[in-house]
Amino acid sequence: MRALVLILALLPGAVHAGGLGAARTLPAGSVIGAGDLRVVDTDRPGLTDPSAAIGMQTRITIYEGRPLHANMLQAPRVVGRNQIVRLRFQRGGLRIDTEGRAMSDGAAGELIRVMNMGSRSTVTAQVLPDGTLAVLN
Template sequence: MRALILALLLWPGAAAAGGLGASRTLPAGHVIAPADLTVTESPRPGLTDPAAAIGMQTRITIYEGRPIHATMLQAPRVIGRNQIVRLSFQRGGLRIDTEGRAMSDGAAGDLIRVMNMGSRSTVTAQVMPDGSLIVLN
């Protein structure tokens, strides 16, 4: 019995398993759509649930037929570095809206540094899904 298990582990085709792969070459920064996915056989299978990949953005170029792993993906970026954004501050009944410059990329929910264009001060803000920023400090 141990010999059979050992033979299966050492046999090159025994470890291959199905997973999701790229149906075409996906460049870095591409948002994955259902047509970008295919089932592949690989000794190191990646994601198996299409819902975990669809709508995510590639961090690196993924070549056709290669398995897709979670580390290759990130939440889609809503804000780009150096982008001019709407910056909002709210406390009680007071609300201040101004322009800011994003100091880094950010996905919805991320905390990023933003330079207030009016005062030239740097603040921390949370990225909202619509691309606006809410000041936290």
């Protein structure tokens, strides 16, 4: 085990105090994959676990070599602002499906405001993983 630690310490680009960084410039809105990450040597604390970054979406542009921090990332957006979406209202045996316009971006599980296209009223809905919105009120 000590030999492995010594070998890792002697490799070029080895981390003495560091974490994960961008392997290339990642524009805002990019979904991070394993190939987008590399180990960087930095004295600023940041993410060290790749599973915390892979599959997340960048909030800002992250330049190559810059350490990743949790506040730079967000859950991937399933619904975009002004997107026409399917609204679903269900209570007991009653189910109503209609179209709506998202008033903001939304990731799966988030609550967003949506304008019902038929009645022009605004409702709160939860974003489902498939992009459908479940009306809450």
